[in-house]
Amino acid sequence: MIRGVAVGVILAVAVALVLASAVGLLAMRDTYQRIHYLTPLALVAPLLLGLAVLVQSGSSVSSSLTWLALLFVVITGPILSHGTIRAIRIRETGDWRLDKADDTDKAGPPKDLP
Amino acid sequence: MNAFVVAAIAMLVALVPCGILLLRGTIMDAVVAYEAISAIAVMVLILLAEGFRRPGEFELPVLLAVLMFGSGLVFVRMLERWL
Numbered sequence: 549m550i551r552g553v554a555v556g557v558i559l560a561v562a563v564a565l566v567l568a569s570a571v572g573l574l575a576m577r578d579t580y581q582r583i584h585y586l587t588p589l590a591l592v593a594p595l596l597l598g599l600a601v602l603v604q605s606g607s608s609v610s611s612s613l614t615w616l617a618l619l620f621v622v623i624t625g626p627i628l629s630h631g632t633i634r635a636i637r638i639r640e641t642g643d644w645r646l647d648k649a650d651d652t653d654k655a656g657p658p659k660d661l662p
Numbered sequence: 663m664n665a666f667v668v669a670a671i672a673m674l675v676a677l678v679p680c681g682i683l684l685l686r687g688t689i690m691d692a693v694v695a696y697e698a699i700s701a702i703a704v705m706v707l708i709l710l711a712e713g714f715r716r717p718g719e720f721e722l723p724v725l726l727a728v729l730m731f732g733s734g735l736v737f738v739r740m741l742e743r744w745l
Contacts, residue, residue, distance in 0.1 A: 555665055555666075559666065562705075563672045569676075569698070570679040573680060579690045585698075589702070593705065597708060601708065601712050613723075614712070621730070625701065627731075628731065631739075632693055632694060635739070639743075
């Protein structure tokens with residue numbers, strides 16, 4: 549009984565977090581702001597979900613595979629977010645470094661263009 | 663229908679805003695939406711496997727999580743300069 553209630557509460561929080569993050573993704577103005585909403589979706593909600601499965605199933609094959617998948621999502625999510633921000637910066641300014649991007653802006657187009 | 667199946671259905675609703683962003687946003691917005699959809703899909707597969715008590719289906723989200731990282735990196739790398 550208590551286990552069922554605990555699982556329900558944890559899952560409700562995880563679902564609310566995912567729904568709020570999805571709405572936030574749509575509501576924000578630009579991509580830099582939208583990426584902030586990936587963090588609760590790909591970092592906090594998977595941990596809550598893993599906790600719910602652990603409470604429900606205990607130490608079992610199911611919970612082990614759940615944690616394997618969710619830890620992969622949790623670890624790789626920030627790496628993907630960083631890569632996405634880097635890609636946006638390169639698309640906008642030509643380089644991800646601040647000084648190089650400024651040099652590119654000041655120098656104008658490359659000299660070897662016809 | 664237990665709590666895990668209900669949570670899976672509720673999480674599928676979160677795909678709607680992501681889908682709208684995927685269709686109507688810029689190409690980098692679409693990448694962000696794709697990453698969100700991938701993470702949600704992993705969680706939905708786990709919820710369904712637990713909800714229907716099928717331990718064999720827990721391998722699907724593990725595979726999807728690995729492929730999600732690889733494909734996300736490929737998208738991001740290509741969108742830096744070439745697309």
